[in-house]
Amino acid sequence: DTGVSQDPRHKITKRGQNVTFRCDPISEHNRLYWYRQTLGQGPEFLTYFQNEAQLEKSRLLSDRFSAERPKGSFSTLEIQRTEQGDSAMYLCASSLVGQSRSVANYGYTFGSGTRLTVV
Amino acid sequence: AQKITQTQPGMFVQEKEAVTLDCTYDTSDPSYGLFWYKQPSSGEMIFLIYQGSYDQQNATEGRYSLNFQKARKSANLVISASQLGDSAMYFCAMDTYYGGSQGNLIFGKGTKLSVKP
Numbered sequence: 001d002t003g004v005s006q007d008p009r010h011k012i013t014k015r016g017q018n019v020t021f022r023c024d025p026i027s028e029h030n031r032l033y034w035y036r037q038t039l040g041q042g043p044e045f046l047t048y049f050q051n052e053a054q055l056e057k058s059r060l061l062s063d064r065f066s067a068e069r070p071k072g073s074f075s076t077l078e079i080q081r082t083e084q085g086d087s088a089m090y091l092c093a094s095s096l097v098g099q100s101r102s103v104a105n106y107g108y109t110f111g112s113g114t115r116l117t118v119v
Numbered sequence: 120a121q122k123i124t125q126t127q128p129g130m131f132v133q134e135k136e137a138v139t140l141d142c143t144y145d146t147s148d149p150s151y152g153l154f155w156y157k158q159p160s161s162g163e164m165i166f167l168i169y170q171g172s173y174d175q176q177n178a179t180e181g182r183y184s185l186n187f188q189k190a191r192k193s194a195n196l197v198i199s200a201s202q203l204g205d206s207a208m209y210f211c212a213m214d215t216y217y218g219g220s221q222g223n224l225i226f227g228k229g230t231k232l233s234v235k236p
Contacts, residue, residue: 033223033224040228040229041228041229042123042210042212042226042227042228042229043164043210043226044226045223045224045225048223056223089162091164093164093224107166107169108154108166108224109166110156110163110164111163112161112162112163113162113163115162
């Protein structure tokens with residue numbers, strides 16, 4: 001397993017267009033997270049899945065944003081009718097969550113991110 | 120509500136010297152984890168070190184150590200013998216583990232570390 005993969009690495013789109021990003025987590029991880037990071041800020045939580053179930057969504061996730069994780073494997077994040085304020089790095093992470101906390105399952109592994117520029 | 124505060128937007132350190140990056144946190148959950156990540160200009164988030172709320176000893180990983188002061192709710196990162204490659208953004212983060220369920224990771228705003236030769 002080569003880690004968390006995100007595609008594409010960079011995306012430039014015109015305002016009003018729809019975009020879709022993909023994240024492939026570490027195969028044995030059951031949790032998948034999406035974060036957004038704007039310039040000079042820390043990553044902000046958007047949403048996460050446990051297997052195929054979307055368990056939590058941030059208030060940052062407006063109606064124009066939708067995330068899916070069919071079959072509990074890869075995930076997609078779609079932004080409809082993009083706005084200039086959507087320009088950011090979108091980070092995906094995965095983790096293995098069990099019933100107890102241990103060194104083996106506390107780690108989050110991040111992908112390299114998708115940098116979105118809306119012009 | 121959980122919150123991470125990093126009060127140093129930028130720090131400079133001379134190569135081979137030690138540097139401390141500050142982090143304070145706020146949570147009402149008794150079980151939580153504290154993390155430090157490094158983010159170079161290329162963008163990937165690199166895990167550095169982890170401290171659990173019930174860990175008795177401060178975590179260490181090579182040149183990184185975490186100065187955990189639970190009563191003060193601080194989790195400062197100490198980098199010993201700084202190297203030029205340590206120049207990057209550093210983020211403190213926290214998640215909570217309560218009622219059998221692990222929450223998501225929340226981040227501070229980061230500290231930009233610059234190592235001078």
